Amino acid sequence: MRSKSIIMIILLAILGITAGAGLKFYTILHTKSEDILGTIVSSIDTGSAQYATLKEQGTFNVLIMGEDDVEGSKRSDTVLFAAIDIDDKNMRILSLPRDTRVQIPGHGVQKLNHAFAYGGPDLLKATVEKYLERPILYYVIVDYVSFPAVVDILGGVEIDVKKKMRYVDRAGKLDINIQPGLQVMDGKTALHYVRFRKDALGDIGRVHRQQQFIKALLKKIYDPRVLVKIPELTAQIMKLFKTDMSPGLAIQLAGFAQNELGRERIFFSTLYGQAATVNNLSYWIGDTKTANEFLNAPFEMLVSGDVKENKNTNNFAGLSLSYSSAVDEIKINGETIKKEEAVGKKTEDFMSAENLLSMIRSMSESVAVLNGTGKSGLSTEVASKLQKIGIEVVMSANAKHFDYRSSNVVYPINAKPAVVETAKTLGKLLDIPNNLVRANNQAFYPSIIIGHDSDKLISHIDKLIKISTQ
Numbered sequence: 001m002r003s004k005s006i007i008m009i010i011l012l013a014i015l016g017i018t019a020g021a022g023l024k025f026y027t028i029l030h031t032k033s034e035d036i037l038g039t040i041v042s043s044i045d046t047g048s049a050q051y052a053t054l055k056e057q058g059t060f061n062v063l064i065m066g067e068d069d070v071e072g073s074k075r076s077d078t079v080l081f082a083a084i085d086i087d088d089k090n091m092r093i094l095s096l097p098r099d100t101r102v103q104i105p106g107h108g109v110q111k112l113n114h115a116f117a118y119g120g121p122d123l124l125k126a127t128v129e130k131y132l133e134r135p136i137l138y139y140v141i142v143d144y145v146s147f148p149a150v151v152d153i154l155g156g157v158e159i160d161v162k163k164k165m166r167y168v169d170r171a172g173k174l175d176i177n178i179q180p181g182l183q184v185m186d187g188k189t190a191l192h193y194v195r196f197r198k199d200a201l202g203d204i205g206r207v208h209r210q211q212q213f214i215k216a217l218l219k220k221i222y223d224p225r226v227l228v229k230i231p232e233l234t235a236q237i238m239k240l241f242k243t244d245m246s247p248g249l250a251i252q253l254a255g256f257a258q259n260e261l262g263r264e265r266i267f268f269s270t271l272y273g274q275a276a277t278v279n280n281l282s283y284w285i286g287d288t289k290t291a292n293e294f295l296n297a298p299f300e301m302l303v304s305g306d307v308k309e310n311k312n313t314n315n316f317a318g319l320s321l322s323y324s325s326a327v328d329e330i331k332i333n334g335e336t337i338k339k340e341e342a343v344g345k346k347t348e349d350f351m352s353a354e355n356l357l358s359m360i361r362s363m364s365e366s367v368a369v370l371n372g373t374g375k376s377g378l379s380t381e382v383a384s385k386l387q388k389i390g391i392e393v394v395m396s397a398n399a400k401h402f403d404y405r406s407s408n409v410v411y412p413i414n415a416k417p418a419v420v421e422t423a424k425t426l427g428k429l430l431d432i433p434n435n436l437v438r439a440n441n442q443a444f445y446p447s448i449i450i451g452h453d454s455d456k457l458i459s460h461i462d463k464l465i466k467i468s469t470q
Contacts, residue, residue: 036086036252040137043246049135058087062245063125063139065116076116076124077195078142078210081132086256088299089438090265093214094291095207097271101283102131111283121244132288134295141242144195148187156184157216159193167198203284204270211268215326218263264435267302269294269323294323300451301405303435356389356467359429365422366394368447372404378450385461386448389468391426400442404451407432410440411447422446431460 040060044051054060066078081094098113104127107118115127121139129136151157165178176192185193194213197206245253273286302323369386371379379396386393409432411423423446427437430448450457 036249036256039246039249039252043249044137050137053135054137057085059083059085060137061134063121063128063136064093064142065121065124065139066142066144067116068144076113079112079124079128081128081134081136083134083295084253085299087441089260090267090299090302091261092267092269092295092302093211094294095211095268095270096128096286097203097207097273097284099203099275099282099284100131100271100273100286101276101278102127105130111281131286132291132295134292138243138245140245143242144191148191151185151187151190151217154217154220156186157190157213157220158182158184159190159213159216161193165193165196167196202275204275207270211270211324215263215268218266218326263326264303266326267294267323268326298403298405300408300436303406303433356429356464359425360390363391363422363425363446364418365446366392367422367426368395368397368443368445369393370397370399370447370449372399372402372408372449372451373454374398374402375454378454382448382450382454382458382461385458385465388465389461391429394445399449404449406436406453407451407457408449409437409447410443410449411438411445412443413439413441415439415446419446429464430457 037054037058040054041051044054050060060083062082062084064078064080064082065076068077077098079096079098081096083092083094085091096112098111100112101109102112102115104110104115104118104123106123107114112124112127112131115124119126121141125136125139160182161178161180163180165176167174167176174192174195176196178189178193178196190213194210195206196209197203269291271284271286271288272290273284276283276285302325367386369379369383379398383393383396407430409423409427409430411419415423424437426432426446426448427434432448
């Protein structure tokens, strides 16, 4: 079984088994996007904001809460807003600091985490909806009591601790003492790591550590060695999560994660803002405009990291302040390397004339060239250069819009294998990141969409032309 099956099984346990769901592997592994959308649409009011968002954008939102119980007082010190994009197959997780100053329905202006204490998950959900002006379809509650046991079942999670973490809170039953350095944390230490907030950054520092932990957890879950622990893990997870999501949808989302949602398609951000004291109370004054820029940004912008270049056009400049992906490594021609080691490493560094010819011969389908920048004559120029190295171009035209910051390779949804393989080979030839080689419902052929990095793309093709003549 492929290692990605682990994600499917764990998500199934998290969201499905808790409600007594049973299923066959075939059902999970063959879940399609339209199945998920159909399930959600059939269960919500067609006149609701959730329905409109789903139909227009192919997305829905989930609120994830970390529930703590200190001396009988329940609260939620961890609040994550997760936007799941079924159409473009990605997830964006926005962390909301517990001290965020918000309007709680029926209770006036308060700190965000007070909403859970006043009215549980429903009031917290309504508060975040009002604050971000985005509908939330479901919630998931994480119980900190069972959290350590699940980490222990996984065999611990590797975290690089930047500095010594020491804090004692008798009321909260916390005695945190974590030494700096790379280490595999057991469940108790991991819980202390995500709850620690007594440093210069306060709750913002804790939010960042929580995101680092989630990334490390995702990396561990993808490890095939975790598979043998699934039975024990499932028993613990049954105690860990509560959700108002239906078992049927949970099963379908597990299949969606298995087939479509790798770590490289999961992005994190923290509500940008600043600390302030209002009426002798400390708050986090959030910038919801920047938060919505992160949630609205085109997928290819997040992958490429080119958002800062949009300062004068699409207003995504704020993203450069606070977003990242769940992946610490990338692959070039099958070689796994750290991101920082990838600088300057290009596909042509590995290419020979023989390899180039072999790859082009393997492309059994013609390709299209689409201009995603609006610059006149660009698609014709690129098409001509591709033809010089032996790639058959069937069409050159404009893309659906001109906001592509990075060049993409797309292919039709439900395309036959030969079309998909041609697109993937085209992506390798043109040094397009794997994340930007994807299915798209607007594509009719394997297609290169030229982005605003066109100079870089053309320079790369010119090098391939030179290689082809050697």
